[in-house]
Amino acid sequence: MSDIKILFLSKDDIDALNIGIDDGLDAIEKGLIAHGQQKVIMPSKSHLVLDFPNKLFNILKGYVEPVNAAGVKIIGDFHDNYQHNLPSEFALVTLYDPKTGVPMAIVDGTVNTWMRTGAVTALGAKYLASKDSKVLGHIGARGTSWYNVRMLDKIFDFEEIRVTSRRPESRERFAETLSAELNKEIKVMDNCKDTVKDADIIIDASRLLEHQVLVADSDVKPGAHLQAYGAVLSVAPTLPFTVDKFVVDDWNQCKISPYGQFADLCQRGELRDEHVYCDIGEIAAGLKPGRESETERSLFWHKGFAISDIMLGMLAVEKARERGIGTELVYYKAPRDM
Amino acid sequence: MSDIKILFLSKDDIDALNIGIDDGLDAIEKGLIAHGQQKVIMPSKSHLVLDFPNKLFNILKGYVEPVNAAGVKIIGDFHDNYQHNLPSEFALVTLYDPKTGVPMAIVDGTVNTWMRTGAVTALGAKYLASKDSKVLGHIGARGTSWYNVRMLDKIFDFEEIRVTSRRPESRERFAETLSAELNKEIKVMDNCKDTVKDADIIIDASRLLEHQVLVADSDVKPGAHLQAYGAVLSVAPTLPFTVDKFVVDDWNQCKISPYGQFADLCQRGELRDEHVYCDIGEIAAGLKPGRESETERSLFWHKGFAISDIMLGMLAVEKARERGIGTELVYYKAPRDM
Numbered sequence: 001m002s003d004i005k006i007l008f009l010s011k012d013d014i015d016a017l018n019i020g021i022d023d024g025l026d027a028i029e030k031g032l033i034a035h036g037q038q039k040v041i042m043p044s045k046s047h048l049v050l051d052f053p054n055k056l057f058n059i060l061k062g063y064v065e066p067v068n069a070a071g072v073k074i075i076g077d078f079h080d081n082y083q084h085n086l087p088s089e090f091a092l093v094t095l096y097d098p099k100t101g102v103p104m105a106i107v108d109g110t111v112n113t114w115m116r117t118g119a120v121t122a123l124g125a126k127y128l129a130s131k132d133s134k135v136l137g138h139i140g141a142r143g144t145s146w147y148n149v150r151m152l153d154k155i156f157d158f159e160e161i162r163v164t165s166r167r168p169e170s171r172e173r174f175a176e177t178l179s180a181e182l183n184k185e186i187k188v189m190d191n192c193k194d195t196v197k198d199a200d201i202i203i204d205a206s207r208l209l210e211h212q213v214l215v216a217d218s219d220v221k222p223g224a225h226l227q228a229y230g231a232v233l234s235v236a237p238t239l240p241f242t243v244d245k246f247v248v249d250d251w252n253q254c255k256i257s258p259y260g261q262f263a264d265l266c267q268r269g270e271l272r273d274e275h276v277y278c279d280i281g282e283i284a285a286g287l288k289p290g291r292e293s294e295t296e297r298s299l300f301w302h303k304g305f306a307i308s309d310i311m312l313g314m315l316a317v318e319k320a321r322e323r324g325i326g327t328e329l330v331y332y333k334a335p336r337d338m
Numbered sequence: 339m340s341d342i343k344i345l346f347l348s349k350d351d352i353d354a355l356n357i358g359i360d361d362g363l364d365a366i367e368k369g370l371i372a373h374g375q376q377k378v379i380m381p382s383k384s385h386l387v388l389d390f391p392n393k394l395f396n397i398l399k400g401y402v403e404p405v406n407a408a409g410v411k412i413i414g415d416f417h418d419n420y421q422h423n424l425p426s427e428f429a430l431v432t433l434y435d436p437k438t439g440v441p442m443a444i445v446d447g448t449v450n451t452w453m454r455t456g457a458v459t460a461l462g463a464k465y466l467a468s469k470d471s472k473v474l475g476h477i478g479a480r481g482t483s484w485y486n487v488r489m490l491d492k493i494f495d496f497e498e499i500r501v502t503s504r505r506p507e508s509r510e511r512f513a514e515t516l517s518a519e520l521n522k523e524i525k526v527m528d529n530c531k532d533t534v535k536d537a538d539i540i541i542d543a544s545r546l547l548e549h550q551v552l553v554a555d556s557d558v559k560p561g562a563h564l565q566a567y568g569a570v571l572s573v574a575p576t577l578p579f580t581v582d583k584f585v586v587d588d589w590n591q592c593k594i595s596p597y598g599q600f601a602d603l604c605q606r607g608e609l610r611d612e613h614v615y616c617d618i619g620e621i622a623a624g625l626k627p628g629r630e631s632e633t634e635r636s637l638f639w640h641k642g643f644a645i646s647d648i649m650l651g652m653l654a655v656e657k658a659r660e661r662g663i664g665t666e667l668v669y670y671k672a673p674r675d676m
């Protein structure tokens with residue numbers, strides 16, 4: 001056999017690829033469709049918890065038939081890293097040939113995690129929010145928040161975008177940067193209540209360490225669409241039961257993985273199969289209708305899944321090969337059966 | 339912050355390090371002791387199964403306090419790879435700083451998996467087999483078998499080593515190579531029965547695809563020590579109940595992970611807490627006695643755990659840094675909180 005080589009794409013290589021919002025949305029949507037069509041294999045993510053919820057690793061694994069790849073993402077979630085001026089998340093995605101298990105690529109997943117999460121946020125809103133959504137209320141100004149707002153605005157071209165977060169310096173930097181990029185005002189708010197009031201789309205990308213209700217049930221007006229995906233419950237726990245459509249990214253994983261917004265409700269057996277409208281991929285694949293009326297309230301809970309990481313990882317590999325970016329590592333010279 | 343660099347160690351780098359049997363045994367024993375002393379965090383391994391039992395990935399994660407590292411090993415198990423003249427297993431171990439989740443190293447784990455498995459085999463026999471063991475009966479002649487026999491012979495210096503396996507070409511190559519290396523005869527056997535007959539130590543490293551009894555209960559004589567660690571049951575299922583000591587590497591993982599020698603017995607609730615003498619690490623740490631009489635029959639079931647992978651991974655990193663082996667990759671230039 002010839003040498004086995006692995007393509008390594010660093011954080012800086014991924015930055016250099018500069019994957020566009022349209023390409024990102026397209027890849028993630030294809031992943032959602034594959035998931036809806038059951039052309040994937042995806043056990044629940046698992047976790048290595050050193051100190052919950054401050055220091056843990058999430059480990060996501062899956063296989064996506066349309067891109068012919070298996071993959072595993074390992075992502076740290078270290079909340080206190082900002083004290084060392086470090087991002088809270090570092091992610092490595094390893095990709096494998098599903099015929100032989102041979103490693104093909106090691107791709108930084110840090111920025112891709114933000115992009116893939118933003119893309120799932122935006123696509124969820126595309127299927128479930130009003131096409132005429134004009135006001136976005138966004139809680140959170142780090143990590144995934146960057147792509148949430150960019151990608152949502154790409155789809156909805158909002159008249160008003162409001163952003164709040166725990167630390168003033170984060171939200172101000174966030175608003176300033178994105179305002180210049182999107183060429184529209186981003187309103188910096190100092191509280192959640194005013195941020196989400198009468199918003200058509202409410203995204204709670206907060207990262208609480210302890211349960212706190214940032215979005216009340218009554219904050220979600222008729223016709224509004226809400227998403228919340230933190231590791232800890234940050235919206236009213238009534239919401240999955242009171243909205244007209246409660247949609248998830250992968251209900252099997254939501255039930256099994258013990259962390260996430262509504263995980264406690266699942267673990268206690270209160271949030272059950274009958275409360276879930278469907279997985280978002282079933283809407284993406286056209287197997288279930290998305291939004292059906294202008295007054296329906298919907299809630300989309302995405303925990304994040306390996307399918308998206310594999311889709312963006314393979315997109316990065318494809319683009320890197322086209323453009324000669326990255327480091328090709330000789331992993332295994334002349335392998336043979338031992 | 340300064341740039342984050344990752345040390346990449348390929349299969350060939352690991353070969354070049356040429357980690358010796360003594361160093362390997364020492365590192366693995368330290369890992370067993372740390373496990374026994376509960377200075378580790380280790381959830382059960384998980385699995386990505388594309389086609390059981392022919393095509394699957396095992397994903398092992400853990401944290402080992404004494405070496406200050408968290409790590410994840412992803413290892414493919416693709417039985418049919420020999421048809422492509424490829425090893426059935428390829429493994430990548432990624433190692434992380436447990437304070438921040440920053441990736442430190444990516445280390446090939448293919449050969450290290452064989453070594454760490456062989457070391458656990460040898461150390462299990464050290465604690466549980468007779469010090470005067472003279473005859474080794476070994477089933478299997480690929481992958482981990484190489485280190486099983488090398489490391490066991492290092493400890494016991496056998497008078498007789500018998501080896502059998504499914505394919506004649508494997509066992510003949512195996513015996514020829516190891517016979518030269520150990521400077522003693524290795525008897526190639528064409529059946530399991532004669533291989534294990536009256537042996538003091540019996541190692542079943544077979545890799546069956548379907549259940550078959552290669553070692554009967556009566557094949558394990560009084561005083562003999564048996565180990566079996568295949569993915570599928572290959573010894574008499576009575577053995578965990580009839581031996582004097584049934585020891586495992588990590589009982590929590592044995593109960594949870596659905597694959598492995600006695601996994602079905604666990605899943606059906608037949609093999610329970612009360613049947614297990616202890617985890618091997620408790621013996622290594624001196625918390626429980628190992629072998630206590632010359633007539634006791636013992637069985638050690640090791641499924642393999644992340645602790646060993648992290649120990650050998652960190653040993654490889656340390657040796658590589660000393661000797662300037664490997665490729666230092668710039669993973670993330672000047673990281674900052676985002």
